[in-house]
Amino acid sequence: EAGVTQFPSHSVIEKGQTVTLRCDPISGHDNLYWYRRVMGKEIKFLLHFVKESKQDESGMPNNRFLAERTGGTYSTLKVQPAELEDSGVYFCASSQGVARQETQYFGPGTRLLVL
Amino acid sequence: QKEVEQNSGPLSVPEGAIASLNCTYSDRGSQSFFWYRQYSGKSPELIMSIYSNGDKEDGRFTAQLNKASQYVSLLIRDSQPSDSATYLCAVSAGGFKTIFGAGTRLFVKA
Numbered sequence: 001e002a003g004v005t006q007f008p009s010h011s012v013i014e015k016g017q018t019v020t021l022r023c024d025p026i027s028g029h030d031n032l033y034w035y036r037r038v039m040g041k042e043i044k045f046l047l048h049f050v051k052e053s054k055q056d057e058s059g060m061p062n063n064r065f066l067a068e069r070t071g072g073t074y075s076t077l078k079v080q081p082a083e084l085e086d087s088g089v090y091f092c093a094s095s096q097g098v099a100r101q102e103t104q105y106f107g108p109g110t111r112l113l114v115l
Numbered sequence: 116q117k118e119v120e121q122n123s124g125p126l127s128v129p130e131g132a133i134a135s136l137n138c139t140y141s142d143r144g145s146q147s148f149f150w151y152r153q154y155s156g157k158s159p160e161l162i163m164s165i166y167s168n169g170d171k172e173d174g175r176f177t178a179q180l181n182k183a184s185q186y187v188s189l190l191i192r193d194s195q196p197s198d199s200a201t202y203l204c205a206v207s208a209g210g211f212k213t214i215f216g217a218g219t220r221l222f223v224k225a
Contacts, residue, residue: 004158031211033213035215041217042119042203042215042216042218043203043205044215045212045213048211048212056211058212059212091158091159095211103161103164104161104213105161106160107158
């Protein structure tokens with residue numbers, strides 16, 4: 001069974017540009033999460049989808065970040081316009097059902113560098 | 116005060132020894148507690164979860180939870196060089212939002 005996949009693995013862009021990150025969860029997983037790790041800091045929760053609905057987006061830093069999950073399958077996270085402080089590793093994770101204690105499986109991450 | 120605090124390390128132990136990793140959290144309403152292992156450049160991997168006070172053992176790993184002290188720990192018995200990684204403590208207060216600590220780097224010397 002394929003795990004969580006993320007694309008691209010790396011992205012280098014200039015300040016002010018737009019970047020779109022993609023996450024494909026494990027097939028059949030209704031829950032999809034986005035996290036971010038800025039260098040030297042802890043992994044921070046960004047938001048949680050249940051199918052196509054945003055369940056909790058309390059961690060989104062500002063309105064330059066837009067996450068979507070049309071059709072409840074893959075998700076995209078767009079940063080527009082990107083700023084220097086957006087650099088970091090963006091992780092996606094998925095879990096299967098509604099039980100709070102279910103394991104979240106992490107993808108390999110997208111390493112974003114904003115110059 | 117950080118929501119989840121861990122000693123950044125590095126913690127260095129000889130092969131075969133017990134590695135003890137500690138974590139404190141600030142939200143008394145926290146219900147679920149996790150330990151993730153992250154190798155350099157890789158994604159976090161869940162190795163233990165614990166939800167009630169006491170010990171939970173899984174192979175060489177034992178998680179310990181003390182909600183009164185807001186403290187959770189991970190013991191790794193018979194440490195192996197392959198256990199060298201960053202160990203992340205994570206806490207959930209309900210719902211699905213998970214709060215991570217910054218991690219403790221563990222080195223197991225052969």
